[in-house]
Amino acid sequence: MATGEIEISVEHLEILNPSKTQLPFPIRQFIKAKESLRMQYRYLDLRFPEMQRNLRIRSKVLMRMREFLINKCNFVDIETPTLFRRTPGGAQEFIVPTRNPGKFYSLVQSPQQFKQLLMVGGIDRYFQIARCYRDEAGRMDRQPEFTQLDIEMSFVDRESIMMLTEDLLVESWLEELGEISTPFEQMRYDDAMELYGTDKPDARLPYKLQNVTDIVKTSIALTTKTGIEYNDNFGAYAVVFPKESKNFSNSTKAQFDDISKREFPQAKLLQVKITESSWKSGLTTLLSNDVVDSIENRLNLHNGDMLFLSVGQKPDVQEVLGKLLILYTNILESKGVTLRAPGFKWLWIVDFPLFSKEDNENGIRTTHHPFTQPHPEDLHLLATDPLKVRGLHYDLVSNGWEIGGGSIRIHNSLLQKQVLEILGIDTCQMSHLLEALDSGAPPHGGIALGLDRYIAMLCNATSIRDVIAFPKSMEGRDAMSGAPIQISDEDKKLYHIRTPAD
Amino acid sequence: MATGEIEISVEHLEILNPSKTQLPFPIRQFIKAKESLRMQYRYLDLRFPEMQRNLRIRSKVLMRMREFLINKCNFVDIETPTLFRRTPGGAQEFIVPTRNPGKFYSLVQSPQQFKQLLMVGGIDRYFQIARCYRDEAGRMDRQPEFTQLDIEMSFVDRESIMMLTEDLLVESWLEELGEISTPFEQMRYDDAMELYGTDKPDARLPYKLQNVTDIVKTSIALTTKTGIEYNDNFGAYAVVFPKESKNFSNSTKAQFDDISKREFPQAKLLQVKITESSWKSGLTTLLSNDVVDSIENRLNLHNGDMLFLSVGQKPDVQEVLGKLLILYTNILESKGVTLRAPGFKWLWIVDFPLFSKEDNENGIRTTHHPFTQPHPEDLHLLATDPLKVRGLHYDLVSNGWEIGGGSIRIHNSLLQKQVLEILGIDTCQMSHLLEALDSGAPPHGGIALGLDRYIAMLCNATSIRDVIAFPKSMEGRDAMSGAPIQISDEDKKLYHIRTPAD
Structure with missing residues (x-):
């Protein structure tokens, strides 16, 4: 038709499967149902053109990232386990009971340790689009499971990882969003706080x-x-x-x-x-x-x-x-006042403090994770004034959203041990990593991009839930199936656990 | 040098990181360390040329599969959740406690339900390289987490999925393994049992x-x-x-x-x-x-x-x-007698029985899963003689290994309800799927390929552990980190569980 829509003139009609006449909400309508109803009937919600578009963009962009990394840059796509042991000093990790009484796996919050071990193992260019898990119930726009593009390289410095990341974004960028110009501006953490009062400045x-x-x-x-x-x-x-x-x-x-x-x-x-x-x-x-x-x-x-x-x-x-x-x-x-500049304003935030103050025994915690290399100019302060030490960490920020972060890692086991001790982390828990660093670990570093948020930004979606096929609610509930649910007595017996009602 | 090896004449040497002089096992040696030692120091084991080769082949083959599905066939790569509710009538699923007392997620054994819901949601060509979880401790060559290529399509029949799968394998095949000729031979389940005494015949x-x-x-x-x-x-x-x-x-x-x-x-x-x-x-x-x-x-x-x-x-x-x-x-x-024919012998096994005998209340269990479409010729037997009903299931077998399996699914909610009832499964547990089928679900079907085993076959590896970067032992243990391990009292409190020692 003149509108671009298609009109079909039917000659023969066969009904392959009847549908209920009264669906929970109509699909051809501009005013959407409220989110709880959309989530309960997500399989209907997915029929909206926006959701179809978002999921297809996600698939397309991720594929372009893979093509760039594998076909152009010789990266190796390696799957790492999600059932592992707790990494000390990070986010709260989900636990998974086993048939072995009292023994639990933890669901990994990132492939961090594995990617470093891969570097020790001679895989010098690793990437993975990895499922990660964090139990951070109730934090705005977070999901208990999420996806990150995880990259690690041997024999690199900060600048080469930034350059690779910029090239990756340029190659996987959507034409319809206009140009993306590189290199991205770099801003010191102190300057970001000084000028924008945040480490995620919206430079628009x-x-x-x-x-x-x-x-x-x-x-x-x-x-x-x-x-x-x-x-x-x-x-x-x-x-x-x-x-x-x-x-x-x-x-x-x-x-x-x-x-x-x-x-x-x-x-x-x-x-x-x-x-x-x-x-x-x-x-x-x-x-x-x-x-x-x-x-x-x-x-x-x-x-x-x-x-x-x-x-x-x-x-x-x-x-x-x-x-x-x-x-x-x-x-x-x-109110209609235009203040922000149009388009995407990318920033690298650098020179973060390695440690931050914390109300714990040691009075200190790691700003990002315990494996970040201290800035070489500040190494002499490590023992005397650790809060003044900068780390070789970098965050990638666009329009006020943190899209990713990474660092050059510690490759020397003595330095790693010292940092763990400053943080009050029992080094026995990390003996496998310390031993690995002692086995000829190359200098290495990497980055992880939060794909849910990045794709939401590309799709101009207000929530990451709009770019995830089956997201959970803020409370971690799956509105469609009702998960999480109670488990059977057989399961409790098999996994040797008791719950409050028992 | 004449051997093809490279000799380096050193002018200047800078040691970036010292290594222990005595590693647990030497890397340049033909006789490998025993597997338990290899696993404990996996990051060293990865340095062996075979492991490097296996992981790189894995990355390459998976990428070719993606390129075929996305670039040639317009499939959409969609990530589905792993934290969900238990699917009745399948393998034992790991459970994950939440902060909500007595409420647990289950780790999905496959994206089966989600991919069917995606078909209802209008994504007519879905695939995912999906992480799956099964708690089958101690079964030979199984891992608690494994990877499958998961495919689902709307408006398809058995033949078109087989053809797509064959094209996919041809496109992602390694040249060095010789030719792979299609179409693959089809064999009825009864004939496979009659001729080979197994549903995974080694046709060599x-x-x-x-x-x-x-x-x-x-x-x-x-x-x-x-x-x-x-x-x-x-x-x-x-x-x-x-x-x-x-x-x-x-x-x-x-x-x-x-x-x-x-x-x-x-x-x-x-x-x-x-x-x-x-x-x-x-x-x-x-x-x-x-x-x-x-x-x-x-x-x-x-x-x-x-x-x-x-x-x-x-x-x-x-x-x-x-x-x-x-x-x-x-x-x-x-003893040196050559019996098997060379190369790869592919087979489709079809016409499986929909149900099998089982020593449970109903005397019956599903041969594959409760969502398989009964063979249209046998529908009249469903109520009277269910064990005689064939399902529209197909297995892909190569050289005696089951590489994958799939089926045309039930798209009619009444038929799905009937099958669940025959199996004695509480239909309330599956109400979200039944409702979805009632909302205009297209006829659909798909397949899943076990990638660990497939890649092991391509790499001529004797165990899937040789094509997984960080596999677990038969007992589900990570020899490197010692996982699974005991959890803290804080974790027990947070997740409202008690263990035998408490």
């Missing part, structure tokens, strides 16, 4: 954080009024949305205040609409008049601007403003 | 079973001497190895007698070396002289031939001879 944003610590520190008013001390960790940052205060409502203000107090207790937030007059009273409750004037000059504030200012402990200050920067941008864009 | 074998039931039935001597009744299920079969009795030793005789008595109690085995004279006494203990003469004529027995004869219940008779046919062939080949 026109506005950034502005550091006003030096100005605020000249004033004693803040200390007098709030008791906040100007220690090494003090920070004062601002975000300005020029001419955009008109969409700032009281409910937005209340929401932002709530987020700040609940999630970032060590930062104090001030939200001020810049007007012709009297707007400074919103700041002088905490800051001296001199300081407020300096801030006005530095930030070049004008009537109609929206100002967010936060003071306190630097990490909380940066992060609350990073969050509000996104949220207020979203609010403005929902 | 020169000798087959020979049916002598008609001769033996003319004699009353057997009944008098053994009490064996000539009921409908009676069978007498022979296998003759012409001129091959010289390698038949007393210990072989004892071994075969033991197998027959232990595994096939309803068959009586006679093993006779044909000589110039007096060999008949080995048969006349049970059979009348007339019958022995007729057998001699029918089988054309001559001095030096080796005769195996079995009488009793047909299934046991056929199976014991099928097993001895292989075992004695292996013994002869180990």
Whole structure:
């Protein structure tokens, strides 16, 4: 027909299988059923053109990645086990009881150990599109099982893995999304926090954080009024949305205040609409008049601007403003203001700290995983000041989404042992890896891309559930079959376990 | 060098990572370490050229399969969940406790249900290289997790799936293994049992079973001497190895007698070396002289031939001879006699019985799985004589190895319900599938190929463990890491389970 649709004129009709006349929801309709119903009847939901398109794009892009890695770059696709033993110091792993009383497998959270062992085994270019498992019930847009493109190479440095990854994305890119230009910009972790208040910056944003610590520190008013001390960790940052205060409502203000107090207790937030007059009273409750004037000059504030200012402990200050920067941008864009640049803005985030502070026995945890190579320039700090050590880790970020991450790994067993000990991890649990490193392990490194999220981004889907054929709910439930369910007494006996009701 | 090896003349040497001087076993050696040691240090074992070759062949062949299915045949590669609910009537499935007290996932034994639901969802050509899980501890050459190429199509018949599979194998075949010629021969299940005593015939074998039931039935001597009744299920079969009795030793005789008595109690085995004279006494203990003469004529027995004869219940008779046919062939080949034809002999086995006898409440179990379409010619027998119903199932066999199997599925919910009820399976457990079939499910069918075994065959490996990077032992143990291991009290608390020691 003129519309491009097809009209079929039927001569003979044979019904191969009758269908119920009243399906739970109609397929030819613009307004979709609510998600719980879509999930319960996923096999009907899959008939929507968007779902058909998403799954076909997924298949196509993954195939292009394989073609690039195998046919162009000589990688070997190797399957690694998912039933293994717990990796200490990572995410919560599902356990699987066996017929051997009291003995359990863990479902791997990634092929990390196996890919390193493959390097020791002389497979110098490995990849796998790997199923991974994490028991992180209730975290937004997470699935108990997910898929990552897992890559590892021997005799490489950070730059060559980044280059390979960029080439891989270019080769598997969808033409209809426009050009993807390489090399991607690199940003140090400290700069990402300084400018965007997050390690996943959305580089499409026109506005950034502005550091006003030096100005605020000249004033004693803040200390007098709030008791906040100007220690090494003090920070004062601002975000300005020029001419955009008109969409700032009281409910937005209340929401932002709530987020700040609940999630970032060590930062104090001030939200001020810049007007012709009297707007400074919103700041002088905490800051001296001199300081407020300096801030006005530095930030070049004008009537109609929206100002967010936060003071306190630097990490909380940066992060609350990073969050509000996104949220207020979203609010403005929902009102029709275009702020973000079009297309995809790719970034490599580098020079992450190797360790982060943690409220545990050692006061320290690994920022990514215990196998990341410390930055060679910082090796001397490992024993004396570990929190200052950077790691050879890199994250790939696009439009504010973390698409992947990787690192150069530790290939020396003594260094690996030292790092495990700093983290308070029992080295006996990792003796197989330490022994392997001692057997002539080549220097190696790699990366893993989160394919569910990457494909969701390509498909412009709001949730990864829209690019997974049979996803689970936020609570890990399969709405179609009702899984997880109770097991039989025979199963309990076979696996030597008892449950609360027994 | 002249040998083709490379000699390197070193000008500068930098040691990137030192290795222990004394590795558990040397890599440059023809005599391999014993398997337990190889498994404990798998990362060293992977350095052997055979393992490198096997893993690279695996990667290459799997890629060719994908290229054929996606690029040539427009299949969609779709990942399906592994955490699901138990499928009734299949293999033992691993269970995975959740944070929800008493609720468990099961690890899928195959994507069977999901691929059928995808057909209902309008994905008419699906495939996946899928990880599957079965808890079959201790069965020879099985792994708790394994990989299958899983295919499903809508609007197909048996022949089109066979043809697609043959094309797939031809396209992904290794040139160095010689030609693979299609179409593959088809053999009815009954004929496979009649000629080879197994549903996985090795068609390279020169000798087959020979049916002598008609001769033996003319004699009353057997009944008098053994009490064996000539009921409908009676069978007498022979296998003759012409001129091959010289390698038949007393210990072989004892071994075969033991197998027959232990595994096939309803068959009586006679093993006779044909000589110039007096060999008949080995048969006349049970059979009348007339019958022995007729057998001699029918089988054309001559001095030096080796005769195996079995009488009793047909299934046991056929199976014991099928097993001895292989075992004695292996013994002869180990002595240097060439019996098997060279190359690969492919077979499709068709017309399997839909159900088999079982010692359970219903006296019946499914031969493959409850979703197989009954043969249309036998539908009238479903209610009255289900054991006589054939299924639209097909197995792919090569050189005596089952490489894959599939079927046309039931697409009508009433028929599916009827079959579940015959099997005594609670239909409530399968309500999601029944509902899906009721929503306009197209006729569909598919196949799954066991890739570990297929690749082992291509690599001429004796065990699937030689084509898996990190296999587990027969007991499901990972020798490298010691998995499965005990879990922490925190894990037990988190997953609401107690173990025997608690």
